[in-house]
Amino acid sequence: MTAATDLVRAVEHGVEIKQSVVGTFATSATVEGLLYRVSEHHCDCQGFFHRGHCKHNALFMAHKLDQALAFFGIIL
Numbered sequence: 001m002t003a004a005t006d007l008v009r010a011v012e013h014g015v016e017i018k019q020s021v022v023g024t025f026a027t028s029a030t031v032e033g034l035l036y037r038v039s040e041h042h043c044d045c046q047g048f049f050h051r052g053h054c055k056h057n058a059l060f061m062a063h064k065l066d067q068a069l070a071f072f073g074i075i076l
Contacts, residue, residue, distance in 0.1 A: 006058035015055055017063045026056035040064070 013029035017038075026043065028034035036044040038060040047054035069076065 003053065003058045003061070006053055006055045007062055010055035010059035013055065015059050017060055024060065026059060029055070 010026075010029075014027075015029050016027045018025045018027065018035060023037055024039065025035035026038045026045075028036065028045075036056050038044070038056050040061065042048065043054050043057040043060070045054050045056055048057055
């Protein structure tokens with residue numbers, strides 16, 4: 001599975017990125033109210049633990065890229 005596939009799965013499953021003062025989190029697609037701590041190199045979910053990649057991390061990376069592009073005024 002690729003990062004692009006993980007990203008598509010995140011969008012299809014309604015995963016969201018939540019920013020807070022204590023870190024960045026991604027919502028669970030299956031458990032209401034469950035948040036996974038996510039960063040450039042990590043996610044607390046079982047998928048990341050077993051495979052080293054997941055839909056939460058892919059969405060986080062897309063979110064960071066979107067923020068960087070917006071900072072430089074680049075709109076795709």
